[in-house]
Amino acid sequence: MIEKVDVAIVGAGTAGLAALREVRKETDDFVIVNKRPYGTTCARVGCMPSKTLIAAANAFHARTSMATFGIDGSDRLTVDIPAVLARVRRLRDDFVEGVLKATDELGERDISGHARLDGPNTLDIEDRKIEARQIILAPGSSPIVPKAWQDLGDDILTTDTLFEQQDLPRRIGVIGLGAIGVEMAQALARLGLEVHGFDGGDKMAGIADAKIAELLRDGLSREFAVHLGANVDLARAGDGIEITWDGGRVFVDKVLVAVGRRQNVADLGLETLGVPLDDNGLPDVDPQTMRIGDTPVLMAGDANGANPILHEASDEGHIAGLNAMSPDPERLERRIPMTITFCTPQVASVGQKADEIDNCLTGEVDFATQGRARVMQENFGLLRVYAARADGRILGAELAAPAGEHLAHLLGLAIARDLTAHDVLRMPIYHPVLEEGLRTALRQIAKALPPCSVSDLADCGPLHVEALE
Amino acid sequence: MIEKVDVAIVGAGTAGLAALREVRKETDDFVIVNKRPYGTTCARVGCMPSKTLIAAANAFHARTSMATFGIDGSDRLTVDIPAVLARVRRLRDDFVEGVLKATDELGERDISGHARLDGPNTLDIEDRKIEARQIILAPGSSPIVPKAWQDLGDDILTTDTLFEQQDLPRRIGVIGLGAIGVEMAQALARLGLEVHGFDGGDKMAGIADAKIAELLRDGLSREFAVHLGANVDLARAGDGIEITWDGGRVFVDKVLVAVGRRQNVADLGLETLGVPLDDNGLPDVDPQTMRIGDTPVLMAGDANGANPILHEASDEGHIAGLNAMSPDPERLERRIPMTITFCTPQVASVGQKADEIDNCLTGEVDFATQGRARVMQENFGLLRVYAARADGRILGAELAAPAGEHLAHLLGLAIARDLTAHDVLRMPIYHPVLEEGLRTALRQIAKALPPCSVSDLADCGPLHVEALE
Secondary structure: OEEEEEEEEEOOOHHHHHHHHHHHHHOOOEEEEEOOOOOOHHHHOOHHHHHHHHHHHHHHHHHHHHHHHOEEOHHHOEEOHHHHHHHHHHHHHHHHHHHHHHHHOOHHHEEEOOEEEOOOOEEEEOOEEEEEEEEEEOOOEEEOOOHHHHHHHHHEEOHHHHOOOOOOOOEEEEEOOOHHHHHHHHHHHHOOOEEEEEEOOOOOOOOOOHHHHHHHHHHHHOOOEEEEOOOOEEEEEOOEEEEEEOOEEEEEOEEEEOOOEEEOOOOOOHHHHOOOOOOOOOOOEOOOOOEEOOOOEEEOHHHHOOOOOHHHHHHHHHHHHHHHHOOOOOOOOOOOOEEEEOOOOEEEEEEOOHHHOOOOEEEEEEHHHOHHHHHOOOOOOEEEEEEOOOOOEEEEEEEEEOOHHHHHHHHHHHHHOOOEHHHHHOOOOOOOOOHHHHHHHHHHHHHHOOOOOHHHHHHOHHHHHHHOO | OEEEEEEEEEOOOHHHHHHHHHHHOOOOOEEEEEOOOOOOHHHHHOHHHHHHHHHHHHHHHHHHHHHHHOEEOHHHOEEOHHHHHHHHHHHHHHHHHHHHHHHHOOHHHEEEOOEEEOOOOEEEEOOEEEEEEEEEEOOOEEEOOOHHHHHHHHHEEOHHHHOOOOOOOOEEEEEOOOHHHHHHHHHHHHOOOEEEEEEOOOOOOOOOOHHHHHHHHHHHHOOOEEEEOOOOEEEEEOOEEEEEEOOEEEEEOEEEEOOOEEEOOOOOOHHHHOOOEOOOOOEOEOOOOOEEOOOOEEEOHHHHOOOOOHHHHHHHHHHHHHHHHOOOOOOOOOOOOEEEEOOOOEEEEEEOOHHHOOOOEEEEEEHHHOHHHHHOOOOOOEEEEEEOOOOOEEEEEEEEEOOHHHHHHHHHHHHHOOOEHHHHHOOOOOOOOOHHHHHHHHHHHHHOOOOOOHHHHHHOHHHHHHHOO
């Protein structure tokens, strides 16, 4: 017997739940199918537990500047790793519980199991077959562990297992220094572990700007061993693991593999849709509608391989839900790019990256001598803003800076609104704040622009603002 | 003999130095006259030393959440107050030195002494008489100590003397809970002092919004004794001071008086200008030119009584300098209002205040349950945004919130650019960040606005953004 519904959603993660909210506004005739465990990647194994671990690590690391402030006894502080991890899980359980509420009351419309497409309108869910007018696929992604390393068993950690540890060993390797790898490597180092970090590339945390990448490398290298351009092999060595690379080897107790996430599409039946699939088995998805070609199938979140970060997954689920319920395509404009890595200094990219822009104006500030940064003992960082040479329109920015997440949002609003350096310099900037550093960078851009004519001076806020120092 | 110069500037503080920068672009024929001590209010006794003290106090206070994070031994941390104060002075001296560079190389054009107007074109500086085509007055302000309390001698502190202390006593009273009073009361409490804070009004830190004022009172009351609506008397009592008010009395060792600052105009000769003066002896100053009536005298910074905060003083010096050098008035648009108090939670007002707006839409977020705030153990705060009922244009905001200074700047840019709640909701907001709290408040506003029609949906970013949750 084939069951029929108007809309079937596969995946109860961030994208699936966002789609569900839109679908429910229009119909009760839906199912949402989810493979265990429930709880979004973000709440269960991603953003939330990682940030909770980082907060504890930073709290312990704060002891290193206490003597400078005039505080004694910091050498007697110790960290109770099992207690740190227990807190991470306690808060994580709270966040997961919050997410579960979204599906708790759905009764039979909430189906637990693995869903597989059988053509564009049908899902096989174990023994059941469900036919749907529209299908929204949001099965998410999973950490990649290269096959050769899977034999190493429990000594290989991913973000799926890291936060489940009851304790942590003395020495850890971190393979992959993208956002997750950098965040966890630094946090574990700040919790007192000996950390060896590796990446095959020459930059970390997704940074494109060479100057910022270099500053970040300098900063992180003070806290853990950073090996870039290093392709590693892992092998069992006694109770631990030997990491070898061109030019070196080191022994660690466990290895956190953070080399990326793979879309959960291996057994999704995408090949039954009759559309071309790429080498990763992914179909082409329209980023403004989330629809796969002209099929009744939409694909949102990490699974489509486009932009695996929470706020984009949420937007995509929303767009997919709207389009599942609309007779005509709803084409939505997507947001400007933004990524943040929550290490110290915080790393962010907003808008276009340095390597995507030709011949722009660049404004920069070094936080080493910035007033507020010095007061806070956080005077390490660099921010670079890229602006159009013609009119000073801000095109993008990268930074590794104190309060970087906040500077990134300010820049994000400026870029999303197509503002120029002059425009932003009209805002009030208080004193003493880190935003004064951003102002320094914007003034450099403003100074490189053609000045307003003297006769226009009275109406020409920007020139005046630019002239202030 | 009367010396003649093109421009004379009185005061080498933030406003005077900003004016100097503009004047020097046009002429070398100037003098700048400054009464000792040199160094701006900000660097010497204001923003910088206070923020340095606060940073140390917060670093020590961080011990109170260490056990929650899983860190042991926080009960063994002690604070060395003389060391804290020594660091404050060390950094302050650095900041002052930076400021002194602006006048160091001026030679004879830098005059140390008290300047007094003798008519609109003349300054008496002790034995000298200087005639100037234009005069810029920027003599600053000084802490007010009511006459009745001046007999209490060294046990009365102001920000002029607080940072000069070699040590601090066990008990301190803080009279006046505006920005400075609140900042110092909390910082001293966090350094382990028993603090008793008093204000004659019913709100603190310049907050107008009753809900935020109440939350701030609740929060600060956990750290020190807060007495609002309390008019106090001080009297010598043994080695210390007795503070009495309607309904109570308490003994403290010293009292920090933070009841406001008085413009340094008592002996400035303003009465020789032939323009009307108000009850405080202040002339009317055009805020867009900084000129006093149609005289050749301009007045910038704290001394004009308008807006005694650094970034405004800097703007005013700039405007005064431009106008001193320009044959025609240069009328400059001023910035939207912004004030920040660097207590915890940080307090800020941006744009119009609640009591200045009739019938607006209000969006609000309570940080008690906000994800990132919980992760950081900083989940205490409230943010309220006021927007126009017609179109959702953001008019103002007040907040007492974690990372409040940064949220204030984001709102500052939005308000300075006349953005609506819909406009701001188009920006990327990462996860998990405190800016998501601001988004919650903006979505409340967006939901109260007329929705876009369904047929416009595809082009109607705002509705979609608003609908996300």
